[in-house]
Amino acid sequence: MSSQLGQLFRISTWGESHGGGVGVVIDGCPPRIELSEADIQRDLDRRRPGQSEIVTPRDEKDEGRILSGVFEGKTLGTPICIAVTNKDARPESYREMETAFRPSHADFTYEAKYGIRNWQGGGRASARETIGRVAAAVVAKKVLAQFSPALEIVAYVKTIHELVADVDVERVKFEQVEANIVRCPDAAMAERMIEFIKQVRSDGDSVGGVIECVVRGVPAGLGEPVFDKLEAELAKAMLSLPATKGFEIGSGFAGTRMRGSEHNDAFRMEGERVRTTTNRSGGIQGGISNGEPIFFRVAFKPTATIFKPQQTVTTTGEDTELQARGRHDPCVLPRAVPMVEAMTALVLCDHALRQRAQMG
Amino acid sequence: MSSQLGQLFRISTWGESHGGGVGVVIDGCPPRIELSEADIQRDLDRRRPGQSEIVTPRDEKDEGRILSGVFEGKTLGTPICIAVTNKDARPESYREMETAFRPSHADFTYEAKYGIRNWQGGGRASARETIGRVAAAVVAKKVLAQFSPALEIVAYVKTIHELVADVDVERVKFEQVEANIVRCPDAAMAERMIEFIKQVRSDGDSVGGVIECVVRGVPAGLGEPVFDKLEAELAKAMLSLPATKGFEIGSGFAGTRMRGSEHNDAFRMEGERVRTTTNRSGGIQGGISNGEPIFFRVAFKPTATIFKPQQTVTTTGEDTELQARGRHDPCVLPRAVPMVEAMTALVLCDHALRQRAQMG
């Protein structure tokens, strides 16, 4: 199913950017987990528009309401539906999109696939769809905390265009990430990034970058061999986010320029625990976590919406020119950080339940 | 399920590198498609060991037998089971692995996960598991040919270590790839790559690289929005191959260093057809094919097995040293080319059926 993710902790998102709203249904959540709307709101606030001067000014409070599956503050084990109403929708800003396809958006491909599309905003392809993912991930993180209290997911902006942050995956902390509006834990570089994004916006242009994510405290043994390798599931989850173009784990593409004798992670005992001396594997071997930190990088392209005239075609097959109006992010990365974190939590939670099902 | 892939054209692989054999069951295949064991053998021969002087000398003919689902040379629409017997297994070469974990292999993680493992060879983590994938993909390619007779999948070695081939994704042909044993369509570079791999082997070392794959002739509209985006499914499929560390599509990681105004693919009419002037998107927008060539790259790490002593630990928790014996590829890429092609075919075939289910 196109709108479902997970084998056991399964989420189904629904909704378009303009219309009744967006939301998610979570099936398979363990019972008796404390959950409130406030818990969910904390993360929705981290992804919502209008949160800072470098993101889109669309004014949505994105208030998540829990419609089912929770009773007296605890999960029931039954489906949890969380809904957010669309409030600051301005479909009139998209009137041109009714008849012309925005370059590098999904307008043309939705039309080609379905023969119909909601042209008011991105419809289903809008990043508003990720609200359901972020809300569900709040629950996933609570489930994970029961399995591995020490488990810690930290995602952050690693690069913006050519600006590269210096970050230590072993030590970077959530608080450092949240300390600035671009969500880069290298404070000095964060300032340069913010200035750069403002400059790009004033040019009517947009810019991309790389988000890195590290997960520490994952027990060895999580993930499945063959098709549902942990890195494969993470890759899919990340590439399912809007605007992504690449994924690499551990040594990644750079590792292809090493020899085996340089690349292999030697094992050594650290007390009772098997560790590796290096971590080119990125914490996963044969699709299964080895207990070392899992870290990976996700490439985000520059936002497709820019405020310059662009060549395109109409729905009736004529060449034309289009200039965006409306409200848009000059750079999606600051708001994508909680999305990457959310997708990571969703994948790990599903695999924790899968592991428990098979291995007890 | 860890050993299943696909929603509608669903494959289930089974088997270990040492044991009764390996194989695949394909469920959901359309009926009345001509299929013979010879069809399957052609691709199995392209991935089998012992095929050239730069791959492992393990002598397996890998003869695929069709056990069900085919009658009088045609598919019945019922499950197709294809099995290959393991013949040249030499478990005694792996005796050390019973008590020590090979660095950067899956020995330790399988033990951590299952509390048991088949230490004779890679077991389930062996690349022999991909036999079932390659066999199933022969069927997938036949199904795809019914949907899109012009559809063409070409995978090839793009880089080995620091050696980079010059290839035009719009024109590269299967025959150019198969013209040399390293499967690089840049003939001059192919020779250098072959020499380099031989050198690495004689050093007792190993080396990695990047495989690129292009799919031409994909109709617009294939792929699903949200979680099962076509690039997300391809990413998962590729990262499910042994030894992979990264995936990027279209502009990939390099695209993060462009501005939106440079990166966007303008639309233009070409006769009746909507085309793009550039193809940074890599043929997919919003998770759905736009009719342009789909192309992507997959990073393969250097083979974990090297013929040098390496530091590791025993299954009982003591530091030790291990040196591989047995037969291994100094570089997996030449044999991984048909695997990348196979995974591409499997993903596209599944999405072709999904598209037909929903859209007719």
Place this chain on the structure above:
Amino acid sequence: MSSQLGQLFRISTWGESHGGGVGVVIDGCPPRIELSEADIQRDLDRRRPGQSEIVTPRDEKDEGRILSGVFEGKTLGTPICIAVTNKDARPESYREMETAFRPSHADFTYEAKYGIRNWQGGGRASARETIGRVAAAVVAKKVLAQFSPALEIVAYVKTIHELVADVDVERVKFEQVEANIVRCPDAAMAERMIEFIKQVRSDGDSVGGVIECVVRGVPAGLGEPVFDKLEAELAKAMLSLPATKGFEIGSGFAGTRMRGSEHNDAFRMEGERVRTTTNRSGGIQGGISNGEPIFFRVAFKPTATIFKPQQTVTTTGEDTELQARGRHDPCVLPRAVPMVEAMTALVLCDHALRQRAQMG
């Protein structure tokens, strides 16, 4: 997943009887199908409480709101979320259930499974959960109409307790069913059933019966061999409705008392069409429809809630006595008729899409 049904036309229901509301998300619906809230309301009204003097007086309008997946009156091909708010909830009527388990309800088993339950009404086990099914089936019936315009699903009350209606499965019409409040197309028997149910209610007791359903106009070829046989899927769908205890198709249990020579359905040509002279098979052979009417029967037990004191136990393990308050159906069958019809439509729609996926 416990709350999902269907491979390709997949529904996910959510919600408890007391709480934010109930609803459904439909994933996989074909695009460009006309759909309005009025369409959905027609069937919701047929299952809603308070519709007649022989059902529960709980006063719910059950107004279905479409939150996503529809644009300008047509389906988009994206998930359709339909929600109904709980309005006339009276949790105080259930206060005793907080500490005692109602006999033959799901109170005890939910507690045993989850260690928590929403004791206000039936929670997730309430028949209110079927609102999402009925709403989704409105969409399913529209999809089916595109595949088979002649397809017709007619469900009706066949027996109440020992009262058996005389109905001809070849000819019975929807209008005859809807002509009376008990939904029995045998008008004379319907009157007796209504009187009987009133009598049972005045006794503070409850009663069950059998619903029969016939589907005419199903093309031959629908359904899958092996596990997803059409009758197997129907059996599961029916047994997933609250209060059901049995399912039989065609000759059913009575057929076990025939010999093969009596039971077999001989084939004969009727013009160009292959027909059978009898229909003991109930329209399905080998799991696949043969073009004859599909008909089956579903057993519904007497409603568990009765207004007499009953022996039970408390949540803390003491014997006690419980007498129900609140509002309840003395007989679920009149309102279950649209549920049986809905489940039939959902199964057939899913199989129509599956058939198209594999066979084109």
Place this chain on the structure above:
Amino acid sequence: MSSQLGQLFRISTWGESHGGGVGVVIDGCPPRIELSEADIQRDLDRRRPGQSEIVTPRDEKDEGRILSGVFEGKTLGTPICIAVTNKDARPESYREMETAFRPSHADFTYEAKYGIRNWQGGGRASARETIGRVAAAVVAKKVLAQFSPALEIVAYVKTIHELVADVDVERVKFEQVEANIVRCPDAAMAERMIEFIKQVRSDGDSVGGVIECVVRGVPAGLGEPVFDKLEAELAKAMLSLPATKGFEIGSGFAGTRMRGSEHNDAFRMEGERVRTTTNRSGGIQGGISNGEPIFFRVAFKPTATIFKPQQTVTTTGEDTELQARGRHDPCVLPRAVPMVEAMTALVLCDHALRQRAQMG
């Protein structure tokens, strides 16, 4: 998928009655469970043809070979492939079926669905397909034994035609069932059944009946609310067996003729344990086991193959007459007993793993 069953303990069967063989792949099996080919053979022998004078004389040893997933006598946690070769195939006995459809078989519907069929025997619709199920269930029973050592599944022939056995579901034992060739634990009635089946065979006719199955020792809490109710999953599993026409649990169809005050199962404490005074529910309430014995009945029609001339049509649309040759069961029930037992084990095992996944 048509040939797959189970969410977590997932089996994929493959194979036709005439061809390379039949088998199964089990994915999701827990590791470190002792498993040998001898274990599997015991149950295959109980379903194999030629086992007694009242079943088909087709001479198949049905020797199950484990091709993967087991190492040194224990499961690895990876897919277990079990294969059986077809040996005593006599396709020439089926030559007439190439051009004519057998009444009440799947010949016509397979042709209608796929436009092709293996006319040598029943192909995929043959009861030989159930070999894979029975083999997989051997593994399922071993998994269940880890969850609930006291769990006991006993299936048996309850009726043949109008002959009804007297059996106490609380006490009936496996040994009583296996004590005679018709598998009816009422020894006196078993003799009459055997004589009756012999008589029917000598008439060239066939006969059906009802199999009852009881599961004792199921812990409370197994099963899922809503669509995957335990009885719904059992109903599907049973109706997926060839020749089945009905399923009822607990009070079943007879329960529809009771009042709620008679039908409800009062709760009472038995020491620390919550019990019910009656068991009309059949051990399941709201889709979830309550700890009482689960018992249900399955209707099997008379075997479709009879040795009398029957009216039918040819594949080219002409009326004709057909008389069966070949080897067939005059009554499927004795061999169906291990199949019902197997399907029960498969459903319970899957739900045990699902329960562990969500609840720990």
